[in-house]
Amino acid sequence: MSRTLVGRTTAITAVALAATLVAACGGGSDAGDGKVKLSIGVFSDFGYANLIKEYQASHPDIEIEQRTVKMEQHHTQLATQLAGGRGAADIVAIEEGNITQFRQSKDKFVNLADYGAKDLESQWAAWKWNQGATDGGNFVLGLGTDMGSLALCYRRDLFEAAGLPADRESVGKLWPTWEKYLEVADTFSQKTPGKKFVDTAQNVYKAILDQTEEGYFAKADDSFIGDKNDKVKQAFTLAATLGERKQTGALAPFSQDWNVALKQASFATTTCPAWALALIKAGAGDEAAGKWDVAAAPGGGGNWGGSFLAVPKQGKHPKEAYELAKWLTAPEQQKRIFKETGNLPSEPAAYKDPEVTATTNEYFNKAPVGQIFGTSAESLKPTYRGTKDSKVAPVFGNALSRVETGKQSTAEAFAQALQEARDAVK
Amino acid sequence: MSWRDKLGRLDTRYTPYLIIAPFFVVFGIFGLYPLLFTAWVSLHEWQLIDGDQGFTGLDNYAELLSDKNFWNALGNTVSLFLLSTVPQLFAALGLAALLDRGLRGRAFWRAGVLLPNVISVAAVALVFAQLFGRDFGIVNALLGFIGVDPVDWHAETWASHLAISSMVMWRWTGYNALIYLAAMQSVPKDMYESAMLDGASRWRVFWSITVPSIRPTILFTVIVSTIGGMQLFVEPQLFDPGGTATGTGGDDRQFQTLVMYLYEKGFRLFDAGYSSAIAWVLFLLILVVAVVNFTVARRIASKG
Numbered sequence: 001m002s003r004t005l006v007g008r009t010t011a012i013t014a015v016a017l018a019a020t021l022v023a024a025c026g027g028g029s030d031a032g033d034g035k036v037k038l039s040i041g042v043f044s045d046f047g048y049a050n051l052i053k054e055y056q057a058s059h060p061d062i063e064i065e066q067r068t069v070k071m072e073q074h075h076t077q078l079a080t081q082l083a084g085g086r087g088a089a090d091i092v093a094i095e096e097g098n099i100t101q102f103r104q105s106k107d108k109f110v111n112l113a114d115y116g117a118k119d120l121e122s123q124w125a126a127w128k129w130n131q132g133a134t135d136g137g138n139f140v141l142g143l144g145t146d147m148g149s150l151a152l153c154y155r156r157d158l159f160e161a162a163g164l165p166a167d168r169e170s171v172g173k174l175w176p177t178w179e180k181y182l183e184v185a186d187t188f189s190q191k192t193p194g195k196k197f198v199d200t201a202q203n204v205y206k207a208i209l210d211q212t213e214e215g216y217f218a219k220a221d222d223s224f225i226g227d228k229n230d231k232v233k234q235a236f237t238l239a240a241t242l243g244e245r246k247q248t249g250a251l252a253p254f255s256q257d258w259n260v261a262l263k264q265a266s267f268a269t270t271t272c273p274a275w276a277l278a279l280i281k282a283g284a285g286d287e288a289a290g291k292w293d294v295a296a297a298p299g300g301g302g303n304w305g306g307s308f309l310a311v312p313k314q315g316k317h318p319k320e321a322y323e324l325a326k327w328l329t330a331p332e333q334q335k336r337i338f339k340e341t342g343n344l345p346s347e348p349a350a351y352k353d354p355e356v357t358a359t360t361n362e363y364f365n366k367a368p369v370g371q372i373f374g375t376s377a378e379s380l381k382p383t384y385r386g387t388k389d390s391k392v393a394p395v396f397g398n399a400l401s402r403v404e405t406g407k408q409s410t411a412e413a414f415a416q417a418l419q420e421a422r423d424a425v426k
Numbered sequence: 427m428s429w430r431d432k433l434g435r436l437d438t439r440y441t442p443y444l445i446i447a448p449f450f451v452v453f454g455i456f457g458l459y460p461l462l463f464t465a466w467v468s469l470h471e472w473q474l475i476d477g478d479q480g481f482t483g484l485d486n487y488a489e490l491l492s493d494k495n496f497w498n499a500l501g502n503t504v505s506l507f508l509l510s511t512v513p514q515l516f517a518a519l520g521l522a523a524l525l526d527r528g529l530r531g532r533a534f535w536r537a538g539v540l541l542p543n544v545i546s547v548a549a550v551a552l553v554f555a556q557l558f559g560r561d562f563g564i565v566n567a568l569l570g571f572i573g574v575d576p577v578d579w580h581a582e583t584w585a586s587h588l589a590i591s592s593m594v595m596w597r598w599t600g601y602n603a604l605i606y607l608a609a610m611q612s613v614p615k616d617m618y619e620s621a622m623l624d625g626a627s628r629w630r631v632f633w634s635i636t637v638p639s640i641r642p643t644i645l646f647t648v649i650v651s652t653i654g655g656m657q658l659f660v661e662p663q664l665f666d667p668g669g670t671a672t673g674t675g676g677d678d679r680q681f682q683t684l685v686m687y688l689y690e691k692g693f694r695l696f697d698a699g700y701s702s703a704i705a706w707v708l709f710l711l712i713l714v715v716a717v718v719n720f721t722v723a724r725r726i727a728s729k730g
Contacts, residue, residue, distance in 0.1 A: 397672065
């Protein structure tokens, strides 16, 4: 073997080792063009595409990259990125159901109050602001984006087929309460046995529960009260009744099957917070244009979903990130997002604005969505969400699904759910 | 001895180590280190985002042993593993035997069996979830033609296991068949010829000559499939209509595998310590099953 070969193998090995080490600890850095690069991590459609272009045009020194992933993955990914200390976007969206969990790890986030966020407080509905703040309001974790004021969407043609009124005023009057909603379900099932009245018991349950002040956890001390709170049991029983009577499509909310069922027009009603209109439209497709309509929800307004923009501490440009988040959540921009995507602003100045209240939705038979959701938002009282809410909620969803598929009775399913919930919060 | 000879001897002795070193360095960084770190985490109460909350010794493991969801997940994993791996390896063996014969357009058929394996598992899972849809799925529509009532593939335990196994089989049968085929090609042809002369049937030749001759290959596929089967995750996870939002593998955990449970604990409930304990138990289980497999498979094969 010659000397050159020795040299060569050693060199190759050294290069391979070096490459490995570089790969292991490589890292990104800003481009050399002097621009500040900001990334914003969202899920589903936040309606930011055009706004980002505009912001870049008015801020030539800033370059913005939007990253979109599915909602569940988004929050899981964020958690691992926060744990790993790298990889998170400069601005991240956090959904209402998840923010309590992240609030516990607030030291991983920038306190927006340090940049003057407190001066903005009056922009938002008070409850929305409080959901994004902690430490008695001294730590501002996130600025509110949209909110999920509740309505009920229904298919006009199926209502007509069942001999029910089809105009939205009369439909809203059919169900002032959820008990009445059940009666309408019975009428519907008798007249049109081939169709389901509602997509899933899980959404009905969530809608009812979101109309109460407290759900699984006590407002006073964050303790688990799911087994003592009658409201939980009532909501569960009511939704499960629909399932027991086979009036639901037994679909997982917003799943692939849910989309297919929308396309096949196999169910007549679904709970629809403002942000769900876009999902229904996407699922049902153009051929169902004008067939869906929006009516008031039983039991008055409710709160369902809505997000916040937060700034993780690991970002390099917290100040610029805050400025962008502030701009994106300002009423002016929120109004435009509403027109584009239907996501309802969480700021009174925006949702009370005539431009917003006058908005109608062409696809939903020209429903005056601005007025419906705006009114619903006015009467909205948010449910208290416990720190461990996201651990407990899926347990009850699964229980309802077991009733819908006929595996368990309502009582059995509820008992099992309570046991699992207690285990989860232990 | 001149220094040049000395260097030459050093070269023959150490260069091979240098050449294989990169693998071990990479393995050390991306394999061994995470493994050991996971063991360390599993001995703590460890929150995913906030990290270490204190040393708890073997508490996580103790809790795991009395956790009925863990046993449920273990049962599902074993059931799915058996349902998918056993028929799959037999099917692959048969397929390989067919491909080993003089077919016209041989290259086309041989490349064709690998196609399912090339397609992204996420795409496969999405398509299969549609096929097995309860209300509008093709499988139920076909069953309807022969008068069978629609099956709720997602909700019922056995049905869901069958659906998920079919996905795994679809993906891996061709892959294993090609491995078997490669091995079959190296079986000496004169053995077949003498068997034929003795008047042995094709069936007899297959079991008495082909299968024993490719014993080491069968062993290899059994072990690789075992490891894959115990780590089954993507197919059932994407089959779950609730998606990662619940991640429980159906409304009654009817098809939640061990890795899905690990994911639920670690990444949805943020309990990294507990999740690490599951990971380590899974690691040990795979080790045990692989060793059992190895001994059993070798004994069976040596009988032939």
